[in-house]
Each structure stands twice: as C-alpha cells, then as structure tokens.
Amino acid sequence: MFEFLEVISPGCGASFQDAGRPGWKRFGVPPGGWMDPVAAALANELMGNPAGAVVIELALQGARFRVLCDGWLSFAGASMGWSPGTVRKVSRGEELSFARHESGVYAYGAAPGGWAAPEYLGSTAVSARSGLGRGLAAGDVLFSLKAPSSVAPELEMKRGRPVQYPPTIQVCVWPGPQWDEFGAAARSAFLSTEWRVSARSDRMGVRLDGATLKLPTRTMLSEPVLVGSVQITGAGQPVVTMRDGPTVGGYPKIGWLEEEECHRVAQVPPGGTVRFELLKI
Amino acid sequence: MGDWTFQSYGPHAWLVRFGRDLSEETMRRALAVSRDLEEHRPEGLREFTMGYGSVLLEFERARKTADRGGAPAARVEELVERLRRLPAHVPGGRLVEIPVVYDGEDLGEVAQRTGLAVEEVVKCHSGRDYRVWMLGFAPGFPYLGVLDEVLRLPRREVPRARIAAGSVAIAEAQTGIYPSESAGGWHILGRTERRTFDLERAEPFLLRPGDLVRFVPVEVGDV
Numbered sequence: 096m097f098e099f100l101e102v103i104s105p106g107c108g109a110s111f112q113d114a115g116r117p118g119w120k121r122f123g124v125p126p127g128g129w130m131d132p133v134a135a136a137l138a139n140e141l142m143g144n145p146a147g148a149v150v151i152e153l154a155l156q157g158a159r160f161r162v163l164c165d166g167w168l169s170f171a172g173a174s175m176g177w178s179p180g181t182v183r184k185v186s187r188g189e190e191l192s193f194a195r196h197e198s199g200v201y202a203y204g205a206a207p208g209g210w211a212a213p214e215y216l217g218s219t220a221v222s223a224r225s226g227l228g229r230g231l232a233a234g235d236v237l238f239s240l241k242a243p244s245s246v247a248p249e250l251e252m253k254r255g256r257p258v259q260y261p262p263t264i265q266v267c268v269w270p271g272p273q274w275d276e277f278g279a280a281a282r283s284a285f286l287s288t289e290w291r292v293s294a295r296s297d298r299m300g301v302r303l304d305g306a307t308l309k310l311p312t313r314t315m316l317s318e319p320v321l322v323g324s325v326q327i328t329g330a331g332q333p334v335v336t337m338r339d340g341p342t343v344g345g346y347p348k349i350g351w352l353e354e355e356e357c358h359r360v361a362q363v364p365p366g367g368t369v370r371f372e373l374l375k376i
Numbered sequence: 377m378g379d380w381t382f383q384s385y386g387p388h389a390w391l392v393r394f395g396r397d398l399s400e401e402t403m404r405r406a407l408a409v410s411r412d413l414e415e416h417r418p419e420g421l422r423e424f425t426m427g428y429g430s431v432l433l434e435f436e437r438a439r440k441t442a443d444r445g446g447a448p449a450a451r452v453e454e455l456v457e458r459l460r461r462l463p464a465h466v467p468g469g470r471l472v473e474i475p476v477v478y479d480g481e482d483l484g485e486v487a488q489r490t491g492l493a494v495e496e497v498v499k500c501h502s503g504r505d506y507r508v509w510m511l512g513f514a515p516g517f518p519y520l521g522v523l524d525e526v527l528r529l530p531r532r533e534v535p536r537a538r539i540a541a542g543s544v545a546i547a548e549a550q551t552g553i554y555p556s557e558s559a560g561g562w563h564i565l566g567r568t569e570r571r572t573f574d575l576e577r578a579e580p581f582l583l584r585p586g587d588l589v590r591f592v593p594v595e596v597g598d599v
Contacts, residue, residue: 117422117423118422118423119515120423120424120425120512121410121423121424121425121426121510121512122515123512123515123516123555123573215575216575224556224559225515225556226514226555226575227515269386269387272391316397316398316428316429317427317512317519318393318427318430318432319391319426319430319431319432319512321385329531329533341512342512342513343425343427343513343519344513345531
C-alpha cells in the first residue's frame, strides 16, 4: 500500500465504491456500489486497472485532496474541476480541488492498482446508512495498491470518450408492480410531467418534484423493492430507488428503470429534469 | 394456482405473491418459500428477497435482446408451482429476548392516539412474542408481527430524518428494531442496546426469519 492522497474536505460526499455486494438483499442489505458503473469503469480502464478495482466516488462538488506523493490519477464521470475521462500526473504537495461543478453528479477517481479500502460483507462499497463503512472525512489518508508513479508514461496521452450528462433527460420506464392500481389521471400525469430532481436526492434515491400523484386506494403490505423502482411516496412524490435504497418497502411502485437508465438519472443534478416514456410490452 | 399470483417486475425479475394478510398461514408459506430457495437455489436465480406474503425472484439478465420481456415466464410458472406445493413450514425459530427501555419520543403520542396509558402501551407491546417475518429496509432490520390491534397506527406523515440505532418502533401491524442510525417513519416506543446488525460479531445478523422476539421492559441502567 502506498500513501497517495490526504482528504482536505469530502465536499458534498466522497466514498470508496466498487461493484457492490449482490446476494445480501434478503438480510436487508442493499446492493450498493458505484452509482454510475460506466463512469467508474472508464476511470479504472484509463488507469489500466482491473474492472472491479476500488474507486473513490465524489458527489456534485467541493471535495479537496492534498497529494502526498508524485503519481498518476484518472477521473471520469461528472465534471467538477478535472477534465473527465483523462489521466494526469499529480505532484507531491499539489492540492486537487473539485469545486467547479459543470455537469453530472458523480465523478470517479482511480489510482494505480485501485485504492486500498476495508471490505464489509465482501465489498468495499460504502453505504453509510446501512452501517457499512463511512464516507471519507477530512484527514483521511488514501492508499493506492500499486506505487502511485508505477503507471506507464504512455497513459498520459490516454483519453476516454467524454460522456455528456445533459441536465434534461428522457428515460424509458417499465410499468411497475402497482402500475395498474394507479388511476388513469395519476399514470398520465406521471408520463407527462417534466420532473425536477430535488436537492434531497442521494445514494438511496433520486427524489422528483413537479406534480402530486394520487395514490392507489388499496394499501399494500411491504414488499421487496428493486433498484430502479419509481416509488410514489405518501405525499405523492416519485422517488427513483438507487443502490443504497431500502430492500423492502410499502410505497407503491409505478415504474421500473433498467440499470442503464438508472445511471442516467443518477447523473442528473438537482434542478435538472427527467421525463418518463413508457415501454410497450 | 389458487391464491398464488406472479407478475413481471422489469424484464429480469418476478414478484410472486402468496398472501394478502399477515396471517399465520401467510407466515408459514413465507418460511417454507425462503427455506426452499435457500436450500435448492433454482438455476439462473441471482437473488431472492422476501416481503410479507411475497417473494422477489431476480434472474440473470438475458443476453439476447430477443429474450427481453419474458424469457423465463414458463420457468417462473414452474418454480411457483413447485413453491406452492411445499408443505407449509411450521415455524420453530429461536426465542430471542430484547431488553427495552421504554422511553421513546413517540410513546406519549402513541398513548394519546390509542387512548391507552403509557404503561398500558408498554404492557401491550411487550406482552406478546413476535415472529420475524423477514429482514429488510436496512441490514438486519427485522419486520416483526403481528402487533395487537389497539396499537396499530399508520406511519408518521413526515418521516424522521434521524432515528437512533437500537430504536424500537411500531407502524401498522408491525414492530421493528432500527439496526443503525437512519431516517424512518415508524413511531418510536423505546430503545435497546442489542444490535440486530453488527459486523464485529461472528454472526452479524442477530435474527433470522422464523425466530421469535420477546421485548423485555427494563429501566435505564439495566441495559
């Protein structure tokens, strides 16, 4: 292990993530893991790391690090001060600041060999709400598994295809388990509303504002929830269940998003909008 | 298939329902289903999650786009048929005692809304053993049932942003124990030092479906 970065500030949120821990849902453990696997994979690929190597996930903006030793870093995903999809050499004493939010929500940073991070139930993915690790905090020292300077110099020229994260998107939605139980007016409002992403969104769920949907009259027993489910809360607001969301819940689910669509929603910043288009089965 | 139904939940998952109430019969079916899936994992089943009277079956994703939207329907029907024929499991779980200090922030409101005295709320809540129906919501969170009818209240209209680990709470016909600090909408009656989820323990999960839980009132200092 090699001392590489020191956290000055985690900003809006910074944590170790990997592909998550499938197989524990029946114990109440959400799958967890990177909110945008595509961006995380690019960060690792740029560094020449195995696909499942541990990355740091930064949310929105504000994270700052001090470089403790010369070495290579890659970042991909949201744009917040480091040109996404690039590798570059950083120098001892340098301060890395992710204070300039431009697009997206989640950015991923990879170090040579991946980051050294503790495992909980077979995964390093931090899920603070679940009692599985904690987010990064000021003063934390981050270690890379390979020497920070061990990367081949030709990597410097390597660039990923930059991914755009528009603040306004349309996603395909499958009817959820309770689709038929919502009234016609609620279903039509769900599909016609341009939903605004709330600032109260996090790794558990992306909350949407814009209309109040009338709930089905029949109350339901708590039942299992899939990541990607669009639940309608008691107040009639949609929440797109994300990777740290509850495994079981009592809110009706009007829709469900495939993984790829879910990543796109995760990268819409607060104030951005999402529209749902129903998939015909 | 009688009162067993199943519906697709996206293209790779199916939600099977086998009970619409929190009856002993539903509980027995649930235990039989989870035990069977644990011991005889069907091919291609990636994960299963229990609900009250329901189970979510997540299958490996179909590779070919042509398979989208229904590849395993016939297989699911076969599996549901198998589960339906299982002999109802007679629960024989362990009895786990949970010492509780009944000083929760919602105790007074629960007493007021149910028309009981605070002592009667405590007596009623601790006066019966509860079965662990499932673990869900958060790691190790036990859904316990069923609650005496007089204590049944809907969830709080505005969920609390922060509920302390170890909080013992009720909602509708269920009671539970918050394993770690989290947000939540249940009414808090008290707290316990027993942790239902602890990574430091050899067995991180204190409870399993089918176990019985008995809440034992204790005074501050006894915990």
